[in-house]
Amino acid sequence: MTGIHLCQPDDSKSCAACCGIYNYVKNTRQQLVERLRLRTRLFSLVRKGDVSISTYREVLRHREDQRRIYKTIYACEFVGFLDARETRVGCMLHPAQNDGHDMRDIGFYGKKLCETHLCPSYYKLSQEEASVVVDVINDWYLYGVVVTDIDFVKSLFSVVQDRIGESINPDVVVSSEPLKSAFMRYFKLKEYWPFKDTTRARFGKYFFIGEDYDIARIDYASIGASTSPYDAIFMSLSSAFRDKDALDSANRMIDMIMDELSTEYTKAYREYNRYRT
Numbered sequence: 371m372t373g374i375h376l377c378q379p380d381d382s383k384s385c386a387a388c389c390g391i392y393n394y395v396k397n398t399r400q401q402l403v404e405r406l407r408l409r410t411r412l413f414s415l416v417r418k419g420d421v422s423i424s425t426y427r428e429v430l431r432h433r434e435d436q437r438r439i440y441k442t443i444y445a446c447e448f449v450g451f452l453d454a455r456e457t458r459v460g461c462m463l464h465p466a467q468n469d470g471h472d473m474r475d476i477g478f479y480g481k482k483l484c485e486t487h488l489c490p491s492y493y494k495l496s497q498e499e500a501s502v503v504v505d506v507i508n509d510w511y512l513y514g515v516v517v518t519d520i521d522f523v524k525s526l527f528s529v530v531q532d533r534i535g536e537s538i539n540p541d542v543v544v545s546s547e548p549l550k551s552a553f554m555r556y557f558k559l560k561e562y563w564p565f566k567d568t569t570r571a572r573f574g575k576y577f578f579i580g581e582d583y584d585i586a587r588i589d590y591a592s593i594g595a596s597t598s599p600y601d602a603i604f605m606s607l608s609s610a611f612r613d614k615d616a617l618d619s620a621n622r623m624i625d626m627i628m629d630e631l632s633t634e635y636t637k638a639y640r641e642y643n644r645y646r647t
């Protein structure tokens with residue numbers, strides 16, 4: 371359980387995953403930037419009274435690719451950028467965006483659901499896990515993808531803590547730029563993983579066919595391999611391995627990242643404690 375406000379933790383990023391931004395078939399960083407930029411500009415005209423809500427919706431229906439990965443989950447048309455620098459994404463109907471006027475009843479879920487919803491990350495991530503994600507990532511696109519993948523974060527903690535022989539202290543993490551960079555190398559795998567399964571619609575370990583979804587397990591036996599110690603990480607990264615060589619390369623990539631993380635953590639820990647003993 372974490373007390374950190376995961377949705378809008380600070381000025382450098384925010385999350386809008388449960389409003390559906392990653393549920394579009396076209397959900398790369400650039401595709402989402404273009405989608406959210408158009409909405410933000412158009413909604414500023416709604417605020418001025420130059421465009422009606424129905425026109426706003428109509429324009430988006432024509433201009434946006436509406437295809438969703440998981441059809442059962444709604445993707446709300448009122449997510450936009452919340453600041454001019456385009457660092458935070460979120461609800462353009464929220465009272466903080468409209469001089470105190472709460473417009474969320476216009477949305478599909480309605481105000482009550484939107485204002486009370488907390489995703490599983492609030493309950494499942496520990497304070498330490500949430501702190502490290504919030505302290506290290508300053509980028510809305512990556513932040514939303516990582517903070518909502520509980521397995522991906524917990525697997526990282528589990529592997530690194532096994533190697534360093536103690537719990538990760540978020541204060542040690544923020545004290546060292548090389549250590550933060552090492553964490554970022556892991557988190558960035560979510561965007562640049564070379565072994566990503568592109569043959570079907572995926573969200574991390576899940577795959578979707580119409581209204582159905584299931585966990586996409588990796589069939590190690592079919593490539594003559596045994597289960598990787600990084601199996602949970604590979605599933606979170608939506609992996610598919612064409613052969614054992616590909617799996618070996620993936621194992622080496624994660625090994626290197628974990629080696630670097632434990633080395634940098636140990637250095638940072640020594641430095642952090644040097645002035646405290």
Ligand code: SF4
Pocket residue numbers: 376377378385386387388389487488489490491514517518
């Ligand atoms: S997915 Fe979780 S952290 Fe992200 S906006 Fe929704 S409730 Fe907040």
Ligand code: SF4
Pocket residue numbers: 388389446447448449460461462463464474477478479480484
């Ligand atoms: S109306 Fe609800 S679902 Fe839509 S962007 Fe706002 S908070 Fe998200």
